[in-house]
Amino acid sequence: MSSLNSTSSVHLRPQLRHFINGEFVASAKTFRNISPVDGKHIADVCEADANNVDAAVKAAQAALHGPWGRMAVSERAAMLHKIADGIQARFDEFVAAEVADTGRPVHQARTLDVARGIANFRTFADLAKTANTDLFQSESADGLGALNYTVRKPLGVVGIISPWNLPLLLFTWKVAPALACGNTVVAKPSEESPSSATLLAEVIRDAGVPPGVFNLIHGFGGNSAGEFLTRHPDIDAITFTGESKTGSTIMKAVADGMKEVSFELGGKNAAVVFADADFDAAVAGVMRSSFTNSGQVCLCSERVYVERSIFDRFVAAMKEKTQALKIGYPAEDNVDMGPLISHGHRDKVLSYYRLAVEEGATVVAGGGIPTFNDERDDGAYVQPTIWTGLPDDARCVTEEIFGPVCHIAPFDREDEVIGRINDSDYGLTCAIWTSDLKRAHRVAPQIEAGLVWVNTWYLRDLRTPFGGVKQSGLGREGGRYSLDFYSEVTNICIKL
């Protein structure tokens, strides 16, 4: 088979180990890492037990009181830039790691996943250097006044738990600011995507970050590495990205210890297309927001509302483009979509494909599994799918599916569609397509979501707040919001 068509052409490590106190550590229990492209076994991954997690937390605690804890911000920032340099220097290896675990198109791994891994470290290195604190000149009863100022300090040992859908991007979205603020970390990537985090541990070690500052543990959630981490008494905070129900479980796990949490959770995001929108731009935008990364992005729009006068035309245009999407190997030229992350996740998505028909959907495009007549038939591929005709309260219109699928519904009035968009347990993002500037500024603030895009989707400025409302998250990260979460502040009042 040509290297174009297989991930096996990339040299992959036979065993992925934990990284604890500056050393790679194996554990007796391992699990298999399976390629979603062809179902082949690509590596064995060590599964951390409670002792591994305890060793990692202890190493992180000790490192707080070593050279790292005494390091000036500028020195810490320089170290984060060295990590970014290290990822840059091994760019192709990181691309191969992401592609091996997820089967995503190589061009996406290059332009999004690994590029953002570098950007995350550089952004927070620079932000930490310019982080401001507060100073107030205060009045006092004796008229002599007082000064009130705040100092920022690290939270301490931060537990980081990340998902599989954008492995390096989301892992470093947490690791970078946590380190920039002087914390030490114990980080667990998803069991579905262990490779790039393991490579990052090598880069962090080689950048000269002191042992114990960054610790990596592999494993699952409940009754495995994830739960051992959230329940560890010496963890000072947990930052988590994943499903809303997992967030709720983690919240219970940390409640007794009153740990600080930052949650970036699920979504059932909407796109709304008004008749006055740039039609071609809206179609292209909704294609991106529906099918990027095989729909496995928390920001994807699984609900699409289109003004009635252009509804039939819009559906027809989406159908044509969806049926033209190229589904294939990661390294194929112009490939648009790869597989889902796993056979298990594919079973979940296919269960919704069946449910939609039971709920009365019209299947406009897709609805099944593509046939390749080669090894990819052993992978986790599904067809990109479009539905119409479901009621707003259908499970396929209210529950997060996290696959390459959207339901398109017509609407008649602005106030009507705002109400329908907000009638959701989630509130992560929304994309509004309109050429009417006043409408954009009128509608956007009424949307119950953390992020609203107008005439674009997933355009990111890393200084902005990122997070969701309702079941989509707790808190915000990004820019100074990350500095605020990953620091403690003490207010000091000096009597003049």
Ligand SMILES: NC(=O)c1ccc[n+]([C@@H]2O[C@H](COP(=O)([O-])OP(=O)(O)OC[C@H]3O[C@@H](n4cnc5c(N)ncnc54)[C@H](O)[C@@H]3O)[C@@H](O)[C@H]2O)c1
């Ligand atoms: N809001 C965001 O920014 C954002 C970004 C990406 C993904 N997501 C969401 O993540 C989900 C997909 O990712 P996933 O399937 O990996 O989510 P998941 O919740 O199944 O797992 C996420 C991580 O949590 C760990 N975990 C699971 N149960 C745990 C427990 N009881 N204790 C500690 N750790 C536990 C997993 O091992 C994994 O590392 C989707 O719902 C998606 O919307 C949200």
Ligand SMILES: O=C/C=C/C=C(\O)C(=O)O
């Ligand atoms: O799947 C969810 C994507 C999250 C994206 C980010 O957190 C980001 O772009 O910083």
